[in-house]
Amino acid sequence: MSMEFESVIGLEVHVQLATETKIFCGSSTRFGGDPNEFIDPVTLGLPGALPVLNRRVVEFAIMLGKATKCEIRRFNRFARKHYFYPDLPKGYQISQFEEPICERGSLEVHFENAVRTVGIRRIHMEEDAGKNMHDTRTETSLIDLNRAGVPLLEIVSEPDLRTPAEASAYLRTLRQMVRFLGVSDGNMEEGSLRCDANISLRPVGELKFGTRTEIKNLNSFRFVERALEYEIARQTSLLRAGQKVVQETLLYDSAADVTRSMRGKEESSDYRYFPDPDLPPLIIEEGWVNQIVGSMPRLPDQWRKELTENYGLSNYDASVLLAESENVAFFQAVFDICQNAKAACNWVTSELFGYLHKNSLTLAHSPIKPADLGALIKLIDDEVLSGKMAKSVFEEMFATSQSPQEIIEKKGLKQIANPDEIQQLVTDTISKFSSQFDAYAQGNDRLHGFFVGEVMKLSRGAANPKLVNNAILDAVKKRRSS
Ligand code: ADP
Numbered sequence: 158m159s160m161e162f163e164s165v166i167g168l169e170v171h172v173q174l175a176t177e178t179k180i181f182c183g184s185s186t187r188f189g190g191d192p193n194e195f196i197d198p199v200t201l202g203l204p205g206a207l208p209v210l211n212r213r214v215v216e217f218a219i220m221l222g223k224a225t226k227c228e229i230r231r232f233n234r235f236a237r238k239h240y241f242y243p244d245l246p247k248g249y250q251i252s253q254f255e256e257p258i259c260e261r262g263s264l265e266v267h268f269e270n271a272v273r274t275v276g277i278r279r280i281h282m283e284e285d286a287g288k289n290m291h292d293t294r295t296e297t298s299l300i301d302l303n304r305a306g307v308p309l310l311e312i313v314s315e316p317d318l319r320t321p322a323e324a325s326a327y328l329r330t331l332r333q334m335v336r337f338l339g340v341s342d343g344n345m346e347e348g349s350l351r352c353d354a355n356i357s358l359r360p361v362g363e364l365k366f367g368t369r370t371e372i373k374n375l376n377s378f379r380f381v382e383r384a385l386e387y388e389i390a391r392q393t394s395l396l397r398a399g400q401k402v403v404q405e406t407l408l409y410d411s412a413a414d415v416t417r418s419m420r421g422k423e424e425s426s427d428y429r430y431f432p433d434p435d436l437p438p439l440i441i442e443e444g445w446v447n448q449i450v451g452s453m454p455r456l457p458d459q460w461r462k463e464l465t466e467n468y469g470l471s472n473y474d475a476s477v478l479l480a481e482s483e484n485v486a487f488f489q490a491v492f493d494i495c496q497n498a499k500a501a502c503n504w505v506t507s508e509l510f511g512y513l514h515k516n517s518l519t520l521a522h523s524p525i526k527p528a529d530l531g532a533l534i535k536l537i538d539d540e541v542l543s544g545k546m547a548k549s550v551f552e553e554m555f556a557t558s559q560s561p562q563e564i565i566e567k568k569g570l571k572q573i574a575n576p577d578e579i580q581q582l583v584t585d586t587i588s589k590f591s592s593q594f595d596a597y598a599q600g601n602d603r604l605h606g607f608f609v610g611e612v613m614k615l616s617r618g619a620a621n622p623k624l625v626n627n628a629i630l631d632a633v634k635k636r637r638s639s
């Protein structure tokens with residue numbers, strides 16, 4: 158981008174909630190059923206069918222609102238948003254308009270080694286629409302209403318973002334948040350997380366916002382960035398040529414990497430919003446909010462603090478563990494057994510992730526259970542296993558899902574830590590390499606490593622290296638003083 162303009166970006170994100178049933182009826186929210194498998198009179202908007210609010214949806218909204226430091230509205234109402242489209246059988250979508258459940262929050266985004274606070278304007282509850290499917294071969298259109306009535310939260314940011322990369326970092330942080338809370342799987346490919354991006358330019362130094370366009374339905378982090386880059390270039394050349402940006406709604410064509418006009422910008426008056434008379438006002442009691450807050454899982458930022466301050470991990474290690482909530486949960490379970498944070502983190506993020514990756518497995522399908530990995534680390538710390546032996550036990554654990562104890566017994570692996578046995582190994586090695594030992598005793602300290610290596614070799618890697626090290630130092634000291 159040129160230096161003359163600054164971009165201003167605000168995102169509207171739709172998150173599909175991980176409830177069993179739809180927002181106003183008991184039909185399943187499952188993804189991937191047969192077309193129109195999960196429908197009922199409410200989903201179809203049949204005359205006389207009445208919506209009943211799903212309590213879980215409100216709980217999830219409160220959780221996300223609290224996690225993003227929003228105020229929670231006590232007196233809520235649902236509104237009808239009218240528009241005509243075949244995937245919307247009632248002719249209106251039940252949403253919230255003037256009374257969103259959450260307002261005036263913020264989200265901290267770690268971006269390029271700095272923390273940016275992005276304002277959250279509002280979060281509201283609404284229902285999803287169905288899906289039109291166009292068959293170009295037969296020139297017919299079909300409608301699948303499985304998704305109609307699936308609960309969504311719409312999270313509207315303030316126009317606080319300044320670059321496409323920042324917008325994408327915000328989106329990742331939001332996705333991480335909903336996943337940690339368990340309110341959504343945040344799966345962008347399946348459409349559980351969709352993003353509309355608003356963008357305008359203004360001359361650097363100008364405080365007033367320029368005219369914005371809105372790019373609809375971006376379904377990957379990469380597309381968000383690329384669509385915004387394209388829009389910045391397009392708007393820049395318009396402004397440079399002295400032309401105006403038209404406020405409109407755009408679609409991003411990822412194959413051609415361009416945005417295309419979809420429709421003029423709609424005004425809220427176009428939707429003829431009014432309170433839905435079928436749904437009573439929703440009053441949220443303080444006690445309920447407190448109860449929900451009390452049962453909320455630990456959030457990414459709280460985890461980061463815990464991992465770096467209490468567990469002594471680096472910020473980098475913390476970020477790797479925090480990439481997915483499953484990672485930290487696994488780490489925690491390993492730590493619970495071994496009480497060694499650094500080792501638990503290393504074994505999980507290097508060894509285990511490496512093996513999983515090589516075998517195209519996810520952590521959820523890890524053949525090694527966290528308790529067994531914790532037990533393995535404990536065996537190293539208790540000096541039952543050397544680091545080298547532990548690696549081979551780990552390999553066997555990954556292949557067989559057996560516990561380290563079972564493998565040690567099966568293979569007769571055990572570290573030699575008995576002082577008499579160690580001494581015997583050292584004595585045997587010294588007599589085998591007596592001239593080298595004379596040289597070492599006469600001052601050639603570089604031969605120390607040679608002796609450690611030979612003793613380890615003699616024990617087939619089973620001797621405790623620390624004890625071997627000490628025993629050799631003792632032997633040299635004794636020879637030198639004799
Ligand atoms: P609407 O009611 O049309 O959806 P809002 O005012 O609620 O519009 O804003 C929707 C989104 O657009 C918000 O995320 C907001 O931050 C963003 N936005 C508003 N004005 C601008 C602007 N001039 N440039 C970029 N983004 C903007």
Ligand code: MG
Pocket residue numbers: 169
């Ligand atoms: Mg909007």
